[in-house]
Amino acid sequence: MIQLIVSDIDGTLLxxxxxxxxxxxxxLIQQLKERGIPFCPTSGRQYHSMRSLFPALADEVPFVCENGGVVFGPGKEETAPIWASIPMERETALTLAEEILALPQCELLITGAKYAYLWHQCxxxxxxxxxxxxxxxxxxIENLEEVQEDILKVSAHCPQGTQSAEDHLGPNWSHVFHMAVAGHDWLDFTMADKGQGVVELCRILGVSPQNVLAFGDNWNDVAMLSAVGHPYLMDSAHPELLKQFPTTCHRVEDVLRHWLDTGELL
Known part of the structure; x- marks a missing residue:
């Protein structure tokens, strides 16, 4: 029995x-709603960015944002309830940010629930x-202390690929925060992961994670896909991920349409 559907955005829905x-x-989301099945986008993106992709439905669905760092309930952007939040320890996160600033060919991104903070020299x-x-x-920002809200995610944007940043930052930081590659050019650090965000969403909605259908495509989706009963990986994913999650699809829409029409998963 499927009671909730969650999906990554970049590389999956988009x-x-x-x-x-x-x-x-x-x-399809509207058809799910008519059958009492909630749909929740899950992403490393900021809440405002995620809402902008769902203009007609943004007030009606929950969002798991910042790789699970914050979960918003349905509502207007200014008043939507924060159902759960798992911020990073501030001083530790800022120390990580300083190290990212020192990396060649990488740009810093710090995100809170409201704003994304970029370094003035980027x-x-x-x-x-x-x-x-x-x-x-x-x-x-010109000073890291200008970030006044809770820090949910610190990221390195690496246009030449993330391997160099992984090699430099991983030994000291992968055991402090969750470190995950998100696309070919992003290396994300969070206190939470998408799995925690989805499990918390399930607790709030009264749904068992075993009754969740989830879609993802990258390493930052692993915790979410591992936490649910019905994980689907995009067929374009990394070969190592395809070994871990053998149930795949080319388009999320095809799986949802087939399930709505037949009651069965592809």
Whole structure:
């Protein structure tokens, strides 16, 4: 029995490089709602950015944001309840941020529930990418202490790939925070992971994780896919992930439509 559906966004619902979700997914989410099945987007993205992808439904669905760092219930952006939040220890997170600033060919991203904070010396193209392409609410800072809200995620944006940043940061930081590759150019650090966010969402909704259908495509989805009873991995995922999660699909919409039509999973 499926009682809840959760899905990653980038690389899963939204192909990399694109900015608009398919019309199909909105129709399917509405059909799920009519059958009493909640749909929840789960992402490393900021809440504001996630909402912008679901303009007609943003007030009606919960969101697991910042790789599980914060869970928002349905509602208007200004008043939606925070159902759960797992912030990073502030001083430790800022120390990590300093190390990322020192890395060559990497840019820093610090995110709270409301804003994404970018370093004042970062390239203008990076600011535009985060603000205009990703849809984040951005603040430019000249001092790390300007981040006043709880820190939910610290990330290194690595346009040349994440391996160098993983090699440098992993030995000291992977045991302090959850470290996860999110796409080919992002290395994320959080106190939470998507699995914790989804399990907390299940607790709030009174749903067993075994009755959850989840979709993901990357390493930061592993905890979520491992936590649920019905995990689907995108068939474009890394070969090592495909070994771990053999049930795959090419489009989330195809699985949802088949299940709605037949009551069976592909």
């Amino acid at each position: 192909p990399y490089g694109e900015t608009i979700l398919s019309d199909d997914i909105f129709s 390239p203008q193209e990076y600011v535009e990418h985060m603000r205009d392409f990703k849809g984040f609410q951005v603040k430019i």
